[in-house]
Amino acid sequence: MPVTILDHPLAADLLAILRSKDTQPPEFRQITERLGYLLVAEALADMTTVDVEIETPLERTSGRQLRRPVVAVAVLRAGLGLLESVLTLVPDAAIGFAGVQRNEETAEPIEYYTRFPALSTARVLILEPMLATGGSLSWAIDKAKENGAKDITAVCVVTAPEGLAVIEERHPDVRIVAAALDRELNTSYYIAPGLGDMGDRLFGTP
Ligand code: URA
Numbered sequence: 590m591p592v593t594i595l596d597h598p599l600a601a602d603l604l605a606i607l608r609s610k611d612t613q614p615p616e617f618r619q620i621t622e623r624l625g626y627l628l629v630a631e632a633l634a635d636m637t638t639v640d641v642e643i644e645t646p647l648e649r650t651s652g653r654q655l656r657r658p659v660v661a662v663a664v665l666r667a668g669l670g671l672l673e674s675v676l677t678l679v680p681d682a683a684i685g686f687a688g689v690q691r692n693e694e695t696a697e698p699i700e701y702y703t704r705f706p707a708l709s710t711a712r713v714l715i716l717e718p719m720l721a722t723g724g725s726l727s728w729a730i731d732k733a734k735e736n737g738a739k740d741i742t743a744v745c746v747v748t749a750p751e752g753l754a755v756i757e758e759r760h761p762d763v764r765i766v767a768a769a770l771d772r773e774l775n776t777s778y779y780i781a782p783g784l785g786d787m788g789d790r791l792f793g794t795p
Contacts, residue, residue: 591765592753592767594768595628595768604769608784618670621671628674633679638653638655641654657712659675660682660711660713662686662729664717687715691725698725708736712740717743720753720765721778722774723756723759726752727755745767746767748769748770749771749773752774
């Protein structure tokens with residue numbers, strides 16, 4: 590399972606703001622979106638392109654364009670924080686939603702809504718900012734594969750070793766791009782040091 594942890598001063602700077610408990614939801618959303626640009630760019634770095642002819646104001650030249658469709662699947666609700674980054678960089682990306690809630694005692698995923706566009710020929714980016722136990726991401730990958738996805742990259746902000754191990758075991762074909770690999774999960778299944786509950790911090794819920 591290829592794992593890329595961004596090694597970029599801009600990403601480190603943005604992540605430090607997200608980690609701070611003093612960062613309030615409006616800034617938290619903005620910084621997540623900015624970090625998302627770096628993550629999504631990395632997640633698409635190996636996309637194939639086709640050569641196209643272009644007329645500049647000066648002369649004819651050639652350029653390259655993305656060949657395959659891009660689909661983003663936001664794992665609700667924290668995945669919504671990265672959606673705008675995908676849509677800004679790839680405005681014609683189709684969007685799917687994977688609604689999964691975690692049982693707060695067992696951390697097992699509970700499905701409440703899924704909706705996918707066509708996945709079989711697309712680069713599918715699964716937006717799951719906090720890869721903690723790996724339960725939700727593994728569930729979303731299962732669903733995407735059941736719906737035909739063959740080329741999947743998970744886009745995460747923070748990962749935990751426990752979650753990476755689960756994805757490695759269940760989905761060794763899935764690539765992971767993240768901004769950080771943290772120390773561990775705590776006994777409440779939160780990533781430490783982490784940044785807290787991503788959904789709460791994005792949307793201001795207590
Ligand atoms: N989900 C979060 O939002 N934060 C964590 O630390 C773990 C899972």
